[in-house]
Each structure stands twice: as structure tokens, then as C-alpha cells.
């Protein structure tokens with residue numbers, strides 16, 4: 001869109017910030033290609049430098065696996081979002097020391113506490129293109145063989161890379177299987193919680209303000225990476241020492257204002273910008289609305305079965321937060337798809353692409369691939385529909401545990417290198433932690449209420465969408481009604497022994513015969529469903545194998561076509577490092593509404609009711625009342641900026657990402673997008689897409705004035 005603007009129009013715009021958001025989650029390697037636009041937008045660093053992942057500033061950017069983060073001191077201090085570290089705050093909280101309520105601050109390194117089990121900091125150390133090795137000779141294979149061959153190569157490449165102790169490797173797939181990159185990462189396993197403000201700052205506004213603007217959330221926390229004294233990655237041990245990163249970010253205490261250049265470097269999870277019309281239609285015509293309705297009922301079911309204040313509610317709090325976040329996101333996506341006319345826009349894009357293909361006979365093979373991909377999309381949609389209710393009806397947590405354990409016993413009969421991913425030796429630490437975590441996340445009364453909700457949906461489906469093995473095992477017949485269900489489930493919860501952690505863990509060593517002889521009802525069900533589930537998996541792999549053969553051609557067509565229009569195609573998000581850049585700006589998301597780019601401390605007081613989630617600490621309210629801004633004031637708003645908005649292109653997984661200014665200094669952390677932005681996962685809407693950041697000045701103000709975290713401020717390089 002920007003590319004077609006005339007020079008005159010561009011010049012006319014120079015004084016004011018652009019009004020439309022900047023699409024593009026670019027890989028670091030792509031940045032030299034858009035160096036001119038990066039400079040024109042305001043970057044002062046050399047764009048080439050940004051493509052060096054182990055140089056400055058990219059060497060400071062890390063992944064937490066699911067969230068993004070960055071080093072901000074030479075002593076391994078890592079800053080991320082509060083909502084990314086909150087599990088660790090919860091893990092360390094007790095009734096007497098409720099850090100969620102009071103916040104947590106280690107005054108010395110010795111007072112830092114282990115993060116929740118499974119917490120990791122991944123530091124990228126090398127990238128290698130392994131496309132040729134992964135794809136060699138696969139074009140001639142059947143879809144299933146192709147899938148299997150590629151999977152085996154990915155496992156082999158990963159295993160070779162992980163021969164280096166302390167490293168966790170991953171092969172990422174770009175453009176639907178056109179390119180593969182091996183990512184070698186140091187896996188920091190001793191992660192400690194350093195500082196997290198109270199929920200009343202870090203989660204201010206809670207689910208009400210989630211995905212919304214104006215926003216006043218102090219969504220930041222600090223971890224520290226620890227390694228063995230020799231510098232290698234190690235499990236938690238008292239003698240471990242802070243990791244010394246090669247690069248860390250300087251933190252800005254001033255400078256950012258409306259219109260300024262900002263960029264975000266982080267790990268966006270997944271987008272579907274190149275999905276075909278058939279995929280869009282199925283998702284928005286059926287999948288999303290169906291699931292959004294179910295999510296609403298699911299949330300209500302948990303809230304009823306685990307009333308606020310109950311012990312069960314504590315166990316389900318994190319699940320509820322996740323479901324609420326997801327439900328609101330889906331609602332925003334459905335809304336956004338209607339607003340932009342997603343289906344019609346996709347139909348139009350496909351027609352344009354078809355015209356481009358038709359214009360040159362040498363492009364005919366693209367047309368063939370797209371037609372086959374469309375047929376594949378229809379088949380995948382049908383398969384997804386058929387397994388939707390079965391998938392939900394098999395959600396009970398102990399059934400899931402039984403299924404994974406039985407599968408592990410079967411996979412264990414194969415050599416490690418050939419086991420399904422998730423069941424190899426490298427996966428077993430996480431496997432064990434998953435079984436342990438159930439302790440804190442499972443309550444039989446709530447689980448049964450959830451199961452009833454899903455089964456009620458399942459029994460209403462036509463015969464063709466039911467699963468005979470499941471019906472038989474549960475005793476469901478065409479005559480079964482909702483009223484019969486509770487009675488059918490009682491024995492599961494009364495007779496299972498899987499609620500006991502030691503029992504679950506011991507089953508990690510059991511052989512298949514042990515499961516097959518078991519009379520635990522959830523294990524019996526898992527065994528009864530095993531063959532059907534493998535059939536589903538085989539069918540899914542066949543579809544995936546066909547997609548691997550077709551999607552690269554489709555993406556090649558998109559890339560060539562967009563290039564002919566003067567656009568650079570970037571790959572869909574895939575949890576690898578991306579850079580997005582643009583400017584600080586407000587926006588007008590819908591008729592009659594104007595968003596300003598900054599919120600202020602006073603906005604906190606305005607929202608405050610004293611009741612969660614609008615219950616800022618009294619100390620904070622007093623400081624605001626006294627206008628005690630210190631050196632963190634932004635003159636143009638006469639206050640300390642709390643959150644700010646930009647036109648950057650981000651999605652889930654970007655949470656915790658460093659927001660950098662033109663010099664590569666940390667000016668904030670990305671933590672959310674607006675409700676009107678979430679549909680950009682499918683179709684970037686430049687008019688309404690805005691991302692939400694916590695301002696570094698608010699972070700420093702809270703640390704300095706509210707929480708007394710001066711030692712951490714001193715540890716960082718603060719630039720004025």
C-alpha cells in the first residue's frame with residue numbers, strides 16, 4: 001500500500017506520522033532488502049547490523065519458549081512481560097507470602113528464587129540453512145513417505161545439533177516447507193525470578209482491559225539466567241553463576257514521543273496471512289464461531305464448578321486466564337473478519353493471483369498446485385470438522401495423561417531416534433513436568449463438569465461424526481441423552497488412580513502390557529482409543545505430506561507476484577525471530593473513536609475502583625496524586641507515560657519482546673494488540689492494527705518510586 005504512494009504524497013506526509021500501520025514480520029536476513037524503508041522510517045542503526053543475530057542488538061534478544069525477552073545487563077538480567085513470568089510468581093507464592101498480591105523483589109542475587117519448573121531462556125547461537133538436506137529426493141515420494149522422510153531428517157538434524165551438551169536445537173519450516181533453518185540455542189535451565197510487580201500493577205485492568213486501549217498495565221518482570229561456573233547450561237544449583245551475555249540492551253529513560261521510530265524484535269508464534277480462500281471460509285464460517293461459543297460455555301462451566309475463592313479456583317486460575325484471553329481474541333478475529341470483508345478480500349486476492357498466473361504460460365504449474373491445494377483444504381476442513389467434537393470429548397486431563405503414557409510405552413519399543421517427536425529422550429523432562437503440573441491444575445469436580453459440557457456437544461452430532469470406539473468404550477448409544485451422562489462418568493472419577501502424582505510418574509516406566517491389563521477407567525479408555533487415534537494421525541500426516549508438496553509452489557507464486565508489484569514477501573510467523581518496525585501513533589479504530597498514542601499515570605487513578613482488577617497500590621496512587629514524576633515525565637503529555645501504542649505488526653508469542661528506538665535502546669516491552677488488530681493474523685488491516693507496549697519510563701518509575709528496586713536500575717545501563 002505504501003509502495004504505490006506518489007513521491008508528492010510522501011513528501012506531504014513527512015511532517016506528520018503515517019496514518020496506516022506497517023505490515024511485515026521480517027526475518028533478520030530480509031532486512032538488507034528493505035534497508036531504505038527502515039532508514040526512511042527512522043532507523044539510525046545500520047540495517048545490515050540487524051541481520052547479525054549474534055551481534056548487537058539482536059544478540060540480546062532471547063526466547064522463553066512461548067514468550068520473548070531480552071538481556072538488559074551484563075549479569076544475565078532478562079526483562080519480559082509480567083504475564084509471561086506470572087506462572088513463576090504463582091509457583092513461589094504461599095498463603096503467607098502471596099507474591100501475586102504483594103509483588104516479588106529479590107534485594108540481592110542470593111534472594112532470587114527458581115522460576116516455575118520448565119522455565120527456560122533460549123539464547124540463539126547459530127543459524128544454518130538445511131533446506132537441501134531436508135528436501136533432497138522427497139519430490140518423488142508419496143505424501144506419507146514424504147512426510148515421514150522429512151520428519152526423520154528433522155529429528156536427525158536436531159539430534160546431531162544437540163550432541164553439543166546444553167543446547168536445544170530446532171528446525172524451523174518457512175513458506176510451507178520451501179525452506180528449513182536449523183536454529184542452535186543455548187538452553188539456560190537455571191532461570192530465577194528477580195522481580196515482579198504486584199498483580200495490581202503488572203496485571204492492572206485484568207481481563208476487562210485485555211486486548212483493549214486505553215491501557216494502564218505494568219506488564220513487566222525480570223528473570224536472571226544462571227549457568228554452571230564453567231559457563232555451560234545446567235540445572236538449578238546453588239553454585240551456579242549469572243550468565244554473561246555477549247550483548248545486552250541499554251534502557252532508555254527518556255526520548256520516545258509521538259511519531260518516533262520503534263521496532264520490535266521477538267518470536268511471533270503463528271499467522272495465516274497466505275491462507276487460501278477455502279481455509280479462510282472454513283475457519284471463519286465454522287471453526288472460529290463454533291469454538292468461540294464453546295469457549296464461552298467452557299469458561300462459565302469452570303466458573304460455576306470452581307467458585308471464586310475456592311481451592312479449585314486457584315488451580316484453574318491460569319486455565320481461565322488462557323481461555324478468556326483466547327475467547328476474546330477469537331471474538332476480535334470474527335469481528336475483524338466481518339469488518340474488513342475478509343472472505344471477499346481473499347476471493348479477490350486469489351482472482352488477482354490467478355490473473356497473474358494466466359498472463360504467462362510458464363506459470364501454469366502454479367495454477368495446478370493451487371487447485372490441488374484447494375482440494376486439500378476442503379479435505380482438511382472436513383477432517384477438522386469431524387474430529388472437532390471428538391477432540392473436545394477427549395479433553396479430560398487424566399484421559400490425556402493416560403493417552404500420553406500409553407503412547408510413551410509404545411514409542412519406547414523403538415530406538416530413540418525413530419520415536420515420534422514428543423516421546424524422544426530429549427522430551428522426557430518436559431513430559432515428566434507435565435505429569436507433575438497436573439497436581440496444581442486438576443480438580444475432579446471441575447474436570448467432570450468440563451467433560452459433561454463437551455460430551456453434551458458430542459452426543460448431538462450426526463452418526464457420521466461420532467467415533468464408534470469412543471461410543472462403545474463410554475457406553476454411548478444413539479438413545480443416550482444429556483441426563484444419562486453424569487451417571488456414565490461417575491465411575492471414572494471414583495475408580496481412577498491417576499489423580500495421584502506418584503502413580504502417574506511411575507507409569508512412565510511401564511510397558512504396553514501393563515496398560516492393556518489395567519482396570520483404571522481412564523487407562524482403559526486410552527487403550528480403547530489408541531488405534532483410532534493413530535488412524536487420525538496417519539490421515540493428518542498424509543494431508544501434511546501433500547501440503548509439503550504443494551504449498552512451496554503456491555508461496556513461490558505469491559512471492560513472484562508480490563515482487564512484480566514491488567512488495568517483499570515475508571514468511572508467516574513460525575516462532576522464529578522476526579523484526580517489525582514503524583512508529584509511535586494512535587489511531588481511529590472505528591467511527592467516532594480516536595485513540596491517543598500514550599496513556600498517563602493519571603489514567604490509573606481515573607480507572608481505579610479499589611477493586612480487582614482496578615486496585616492500584618495505595619503508594620502508587622499517592623505518588624500520582626503528588627505528581628511525583630521524577631525524571632520520567634514526558635513533556636508533551638505532562639505525566640509519566642504508562643503504555644503506548646504503535647503501528648507494528650505482531651502476534652501471540654511476541655509478548656515480552658523488546659521495543660527498541662532508532663538507536664536500538666529499549667524503550668518498552670510489547671505486550672498486547674488492540675481488539676481491532678487481532679484479525680490481522682489473517683489479513684493485515686493497516687487502518688486499525690495497533691500494538692500496545694509498556695513504556696520503559698513507567699517501568700523505571702515503578703521500580704524507582706513504588707517498589708524500591710534501585711539496585712536493578714543501577715545494574716542496567718540507563719540512557720537519558
Ligand code: ARG
Nearest residue numbers: 083206207210325655671672
Ligand atoms: N492479550 C495478551 C496476549 O495474548 C495476554 C494478556 C494476558 N493478560 C490477561 N489479562 N489475560 O499476548
